[in-house]
Amino acid sequence: MEFFSLVEPHLAQVNAMLEEQLLTDNELIQEVAQYLLLASGKRLRPALVLLSGQFGVSPEPFQAKRLVEVATAVEMIHMATLVHDDIIDDAVLRRGMPAVRTQFSNAVAVLSGDFLFASAFRLFSRAGDLAIVELAAKVVHVMCVGEIYQNMDHGRIATEEAYWKRIEAKTGFFLETSCRLGALATGVPEEIQVPLARYGHHIGLAYQVVDDLLDWLANPEKLGKAILEDVAAGVYTLPIIHALGQPAYGGAVQEILSAAEPGRHVEELRQILVQSGALDYAKVQAEHHIAQALDMCGQLPASPARSALEELAEFVLAREY
């Protein structure tokens, strides 16, 4: 795949810089950092930074240390929000491993998150462009406000409007900003920055909707229960919201959600989501955002980086994990 061959070697540079930044002389930070690096994710955000930076004026943009710095800082922000989110959600696991707060303590999780934020902003400022720092601060701000909103009753309303607003603040704007930051790092002209940013926005929304779908498709027995816990905590996924809104199915879904042990009705709920067309509806929404992301690629100059972004879009839709 164009995507992997183009991005993988450069993500390796990001990983190396992450290690360099996080493996300090402090043993506890080292231990937490090792742990976080072990539990690492897909590096979607730094990949977007790196690819967006390819449309810049620099002759060898991938070599530009600045682009790698920004990509690394973006991943640090992501890691910081994950570590803090686990405290907020009282999460026990993260990516199949005990969360930092479980493995260490809430205190260590608060501090590691703050340490990651501070390290990220040191890297962002090192990139030497105030617009980069400003945008990075804005994305953290937007995510915080979004999370705070979600923690209030207003965020827990089972409407599609509240859903889209939530995932935009959580992921859409962050992925949009990742593209913008990569573009800023290598001086990509504004007329190319705009479609790149819109691409990131649509990829972000599609990614979250696919997450909701995978709960029911990938491993329904295991993930269905996690979903019901989310619902119990007031966080509704798109299929549930859609099914709740249908007169023929809403009552049955509500009954399951209100049951003493909703976890016992996971398979029943899954069947309702299939029959009511709620999973199909979510799939169509994800496809719709991927189609818009691909439209945005059409506005970019043809290049290996554009092909890689197109493949990335297809991957977001097709992924099974």
Add this chain to the structure above:
Amino acid sequence: MEFFSLVEPHLAQVNAMLEEQLLTDNELIQEVAQYLLLASGKRLRPALVLLSGQFGVSPEPFQAKRLVEVATAVEMIHMATLVHDDIIDDAVLRRGMPAVRTQFSNAVAVLSGDFLFASAFRLFSRAGDLAIVELAAKVVHVMCVGEIYQNMDHGRIATEEAYWKRIEAKTGFFLETSCRLGALATGVPEEIQVPLARYGHHIGLAYQVVDDLLDWLANPEKLGKAILEDVAAGVYTLPIIHALGQPAYGGAVQEILSAAEPGRHVEELRQILVQSGALDYAKVQAEHHIAQALDMCGQLPASPARSALEELAEFVLAREY
């Protein structure tokens, strides 16, 4: 006093900007922000920013919006660390009021702190100088590493060396940086920035030592117990460290600290700290740092701002709360 007449009106601008920044359209953030503004402290850090900015080239530096922005952002960083520290320390009270984590929840405290950090970095970047952002990120970084260190056994050793290292990371460097940031905001020449920064460093250390003294002088019955809780958590204050190190008193102090209910021996411990000269020793240390801060003032051009800094130094030593 020169200090109050010079600084108070401008601190009012900082307070106004804090309100403007924190009173968003989100009800929960508003509620937390109102709460934090109500429980506000002495605004020592923004005062240092404002006064240090008076040695710059701008004709009316107090009017400079940039200086107020930086002062406000510095106070936001301070507020963020307090809110997060309360989670780390499982604190119930802060400045006599329930801590944010007690009044709301750990989740809200994590998010409010992150929100304050992000808001601060938006303001710092708005000030339009990368050196400001870089230094601000560095101070958060240093405080995190210091806190992480304190959370490990290494920070809980009853040696003076560990003590000075801890308060330098927690307060000395932050107050030093507050002076630097004010100086950067108005273009203060480097030869004046250096004594300003040293001044802040010594003020910070003296401030913390006086805090330790006030535990025993201001309201020994109430605060002595808090101190014993600190010691139980492995955080030693300077008088305790000094008394522990004296052959004639160390054993008795150790016995009280190891007692089943050390809180019952507060008065006894206070008498040991008086008799052993431990309180006097701490007082001398605070005076020593204040003397050095005043020395640094001697290197500044004579001006109302210099007089105000001198008065501030005297206040730090003389304060009774």
